[in-house]
Amino acid sequence: MREAAITAFFSTIATTIPTSLAIADLGCSCGPNTLFAVSEIISIVMDLYNAKKHELPEFQLFLNDLPENDFNTLFSYFLPRFQEKLSEQMKSKYGVRAALACFFNGVPGSFYGRLFVPRGLEENKGNISMARLSPPSVLRACYEQFQRDFSTFLEYRGQELVVGGCMVLTLLGQRNDDPSSEEYRQFWELLIIDLNEMVTEGLIEEEKLDSFNVPYYPPSPKEVHREVEKQGSFSIDCLEVFEVNRDVFEKDFDPNVVSEEASDKMVNA
Ligand SMILES: C[S@@+](CC[C@H](N)C(=O)[O-])C[C@H]1O[C@@H](n2cnc3c(N)ncnc32)[C@H](O)[C@@H]1O
Incomplete structure (x- = not known):
């Protein structure tokens, strides 16, 4: 066969x-x-x-x-x-x-869900995730994938928890609502800059970079709120945003302060 x-x-x-x-x-x-x-x-x-x-x-x-x-x-x-x-x-x-x-x-992963890159990322040329220059269709495709995944997650957890039970969720996100915002860009654009340089130097083929995508979506607090409300299994008691310390040696890290040196730290890590 x-x-x-x-x-x-x-x-x-x-x-x-x-x-x-x-x-x-x-x-x-x-x-x-x-x-x-x-x-x-x-x-x-x-x-x-x-x-x-x-x-x-x-x-x-x-x-x-x-x-x-x-x-x-x-x-x-x-x-x-x-x-x-x-x-x-x-x-x-x-x-x-x-x-x-x-x-x-x-x-x-389970084959009862999507295993590979979400549909709609074909136009994301020169980028590997959502970025400033990504077309709106790419941002939409990533957001829609987040909506599908997160609501499925909530639905199953809703079935598993006893009535009145609680869940504490920690997930990567961003403060800002714009998925191509400065805050989000710091994370992937450093890598994208290097990969594009490797294309210029002939180390990787442009076509390969264009077809590679990391289907990653950092939701904003508003987007998390919206999805939880829409899905309906849970209500939110408390939602907080905090910074991630990417520098394991930094002693005075304050999770409530947005660090301007985050990119430098990430490059050095
Ligand atoms: C009978 S074995 C077949 C192994 C191999 N394909 C073969 O032909 O010998 C079935 C495999 O499917 C995997 N499996 C079961 N449910 C799955 C799911 N939802 N997603 C991905 N893999 C799953 C199991 O872990 C197991 O390794």
């Missing part, structure tokens, strides 16, 4: 042969079976590309399971053996012990 599905997929895209393929194994577990399906898919793709004399694509492999899955053993024990087997396979098919461009990603 896998072979038929992949062959059918390639026959529909005959004109633009992909140079990069993503494979996701949902519920991959950790054991000798884990990389079996992935290995078979790669082998089928190799044969298809080989038959058409195309250069092999690079593979992005996403291994998903619940967070309790033993990802450490998976990556430290099973992955090197899999890679060894893959290079033997390359040798038998291509006669060379060439390395295949295979990039592995662990995706811990």
